[in-house]
Amino acid sequence: MGGANNQKFGREGDLNSDPADCFFIKANNCSGNIYQINQNKFTIQYGHHTSNRASQHKVMSIAGTFPIGTDIKEVDGNLIDQLDELITSRKSNKPVIIAKYPVSTIPFYIELHNPKSHSEFQYNDLSNVFNKGVEFRTQIASRIKIKTPDPFLNTLGGTFSGAEDAVWQSPSYLHGAICFRELLLSGWRGAYLADLMGLEDRAKTHFNGYLNSQVIDVPVTLPHLQDTALNLARSAKIWGTPMYSNGYIGRVPNRRDVMHHYDMNLVFIDQLLWHLKWTGDLDYAREIYPALQRHFTWEKKLFDPDNDGLYDAYACIWASDALQYNGGKVTHSTAYNYRANKIMAEISEKLGKDPSIYKKEAELILSAINKELWIKDKGWWAEFKDNMGNRIRHDNAAIWTIYHAIDSDIHDPFKAYQATRYIDTEIPHIPVMGKGLKDTANYVISTTNWQPYMWSINNVAFGEISHTALAYWQTGRYEEAFKMFKGAVLDAMYLGSGPGNVTQLSFYDAARRETYRDFADGIATGVRALVQGMYGIMPDLINNRLTIRPGFPDDWNFAEIETQNMAYTFERKGNIERYSITPNLLKKDVSLSMEIKAIRNKIKSIKVNGKDTPYTLLTTTILSPEIKFEAGIADKYDITIEWDGEKINRDMISVNVANGSQFRLNIPYKSGKIYDPQNVLRHANLKNDILTGTITAQNGHRTVFVNITNGNMNYWLPIDINVNNPLDIVCDSESSSLIFTLKNNMDKVIKGDLYINGKKVNENINIEAHGKNNYEFDIPIASSGTNRIKVKSGKDTYSFRAINWNISVPEKSVYKTVDMKKIFNDKVSNIFAYGKYMFPRWKYTTLQVPTQGMGQWCHPQSISVIDDRGIRNKASRNNNRFIMPQGIPFSTPGEKEYNNIAFTTLWDNYPTSINIPLNGKASKAYFLIAASTYYMQSHIVNGEIKIEYTDGQKEVLKLILPDNLIPLDQDIFVDGYAFNTKDPRPWRVRLKTGDVSKYHAGELGKTISNNPISIDGGMATMLDLPLNPVKELKSLSLETTANEVVIGLMGVTLVK
DSSP states (O other), X not given: OOOOOOOOOTTTTOTTTSOTTTXXXXXXXXXTOEEEEETTEEEEEEOTTSOSOGGGSOOEEEEEEOOTTOEEEEEEGGGTTOHHHHTTOOOOSSEEEEEEOOOOSSOOOOEEEOTTTXXXXXXXXXXXXXXXXXXXXXXXXXXXXXXXSOTTTTTHHHHHHHHHHHTEETTEEBSBSSTTOSBOOTTSGGGGHHHHTTOHHHHHHHHHHHHTTBOOSOOOOSOOOBOGGGTTSSBOOOTTSSSSSTTOBOSSTTOSSOOOSSOOHHHXXXXXXXXXXXXXXXXXXXXXXXXXXXXXXXXXXXXXXXXXXXXXXXXXXXXXXXXXXXXXXXXXXXXXHHHHHHHHHHHHHHTTOOOHHHHHHHHHHHHHIIIIIEETTTTEEOXXXXXXXXXXXXXXOOHHHHHHHHHTTOOOHHHHHHHHHHHXXXXXXXXXXOTTOOOOOOEEEOSOOOSSOOTTTSOOBHHHHHHHHHHHHHHTOHHHHHHHHHHHHIIIIISSSSTTOOOSBOTTOTTTOSBOSSBHHHHHHHHHIIIIIISOEEEEGGGTEEEEOXXXXXXXXXEEEEOSSOEEEEEEETTEEEEEEEOGGGSSOOEEEEEEEOSEEEEEEEEETXXXXXXXXXXXXXXXXXXXXXXXXXXXXXXXXXXXXXXXXXXXXXXEEETTOEEEEEOSSEEEEEEOTTOOEEEEEEETTEXXXXXXXXXXXXXXXXXXXXXXXEEEEEEEEEEEOSEEEEEETTSSSEEEEEEEOSSSOEEEEEEETTEEEEEEXXXXXXXEEEEXXXXXXXXXXXXXEEEEETTEEEEEEEEETTSOOOTTOOEEEOOOTTTOOBOGGGSOOTTOOOSSOOSSSOOOOOTTSSOBTTBTTOOOXXXXXXXXXXXXXXXXXXXXXXXXXXXXXXXXXXXXXXXXXXXXTSOSEEEEEOOSOOSEEEEEEXXXXXXXXXXXXXXXXXXXXXXXXXXXXXXXXXTTOOBTTEEOOOOSSSOOOSSOOOOEEETTTOOEEOOOGGGGTOOOSSSOEEOTBOEEEEEEEEOOTTSOEEEEEEEEOSTTOEEEEEEEEEEO
């Protein structure tokens, strides 16, 4: 032992946040360590050499006891890595101590303690001290007990129990057990733990502490103010603004004078309402009712100031860092507010208060979210909708949008199923693999598919996966929920660096890898997934009701759980299922409802405590029938269900179809009604258990529901339909020629002619039904960049893009550079500047892009320096032309005093669009683009380039992040898992050097961590647009359509 130097680490030495060797014994740290050895005891003093002003530092000490007869001595710390030499060495000026003791079958004990806080131990007392510790540990670890057929899950009771205790420090839950041992902030999810585990005293202490931090005597005296020192990215911390006024809940328990920069109210109130659901304590509800009223008033005036029922989200969830919605209408925050108002109305009625304001708000929210944020033809909730500019709806939702919507009850069963299918098909899934691991069906997921990376925007996080699994259980998709949850458990607790660790981030997180130990947010969501999801314990003690809806995998024949709230066991033998339930630990008489997944299509009997009990079918269950029966009020329940008939088949029906084709599917059960919420089928018909219609949906994974009867069971069967183009293309973008495959998705042969870039290259092609043909072309038929491919088959024309930037450019190509001197309106190096982008901005409290036009609220001072010396120098040496490696020239000024870009934006600094007159004819246009955009604008059209012919027809290039529009100050990371783009990497120009490449991140020597891949000096991007070579050109326009985005054109070149 040795090497103590009193150093405090930034993250307490936690996993993958401080250096891995921070607790290693290092020779240099041994200097100044002073040892006192007395037989089998020792003391080490340290801290002497931590500063030149050593007298200002207290000397620290650690004392310890070894078994009697231990040989303790000082040796040379310089030899710490050479064990054989170390144990025979002599003391040096860098000493460590070693202890030598003969090992036998008799247990022996070692202790360490702080002599300033604990008296000296005697060795003979250590066995008793150790046994008391074991007893205490066992007591803690037994707060949750579970037993299942899966050995990987049977450790979760002790794991979660110990982790909960590790993040509790009165008067509140902490952010983490090692790192972030600080006050939790009122709204991180850790505080759900107390009620889940039956620790009502901890729940009350936590909630009362933060209710005592709610502001009660600061009325609103100021308007909505953004912080000018932080470039307007977030609210100004000034008492009397709407943010920091009555109703706001502060950071520190029992103090009303400490601000913070999160809206922790929202999640805190959700936890508090769950507490009332767990306890049914109406006396407590009455006590805290004024605090609840203040919260609802505060939340409404701040984040729904236009009273449309849709709320902005102001750093109100775990993933808040870098999330900013610019005053938008956000699903996850709106969902939280719906549930809160709905339950507040219930509480008001119970207390004899007027519930109308809360009922009306809940109704307003539900109507608005269904109208504006539910995407009917796709089947999921949008992430958010802009409240400014073109009021764009951002469809590519994060997983927090889906799980919060479901967890907050804004769904019906059909919406929940469709939305989880969005996660199935649009969110990256990563299989969990390990040496010797036989069960490979499990997986983890990323939080989004957004680019470019920024901390908390696209991560693989235990807490997020667990909460998503809970939503799957709430949806009734038990098998998929289990695979996701078990994937997270295997990844963190078995395949990670620490057994039983509840990580913040996963090994599969591309940016940070496995990070932190026993992180409170993940512990709480893991326990919620276990207790409320897999075991299905859903309390509503406000209404004296407890619902149990088990979510076990189909092949489980037993399961047990016991918490300090309640206990139940499940056992299945053949067709008989038995439940033994003891709910009286909830300390209140409750009426028990059971919702059970049917395993067979008939029921012979249901008995509760020996009495026959009637049941009903849940009318809108999907994929599997479920029964419901009331078990009444009892101290204990012995429930027996005897099933009969045929086994329920829960296999999903999935089909691939071509858009526009005739659809026909035999339904393997007696079928009734059709429910087609996405309008997948035109003229849908269900006759003789055959579903028919014409496919008219958007391409992608769609769902139609059919009501079926199976024996005595009735439920809805989802038909998952993957709608494809009739003819699809797959391109090899890395080859040096144009290589592609045409795939026929129809039930009939496609015959026709093949055109490449307007030229007929193959007559009478024949692609068999569900067959594929391969093709390869080189220049001059193929073109570097985008190639237009058409197949004309009778009256049908199938059009595609095939992008390949590796194809060479013909040497005889004739170019015409477009003179943009009069169009340029600034220098590209001026794009970012503090205080530049001031209008328009949301006039209420929000999180938004800082005034420099880049960055985010967590780093509001960040700014990238764009340096265009390289491209200017090369242009000046070539008659104001910059020439790409392929020989494509762009006209751009070399002299630094001249403008070299035409910016467009919805900010008032530049025009929304520019228009450039054109003439003549061309086969293609190449563009040099530089843009400022970021992850909140992912997967939407940020802007458009349009080229118009004299006959009025137009060619359009949609600029979409991250497919072809890349921020000029960043690079895009692609790994084929959580980070992908649809288009191949384009050529980019390093503005500072004039070098050109497609710049895979590795070429730049860059990896992602907490921050994006920043590019020194910035990069412009070359894009292209094929044109009709026989048509006369009229004009070119560039328009920016997305908020907070600036898109500039640095050059245009036409190919004759």
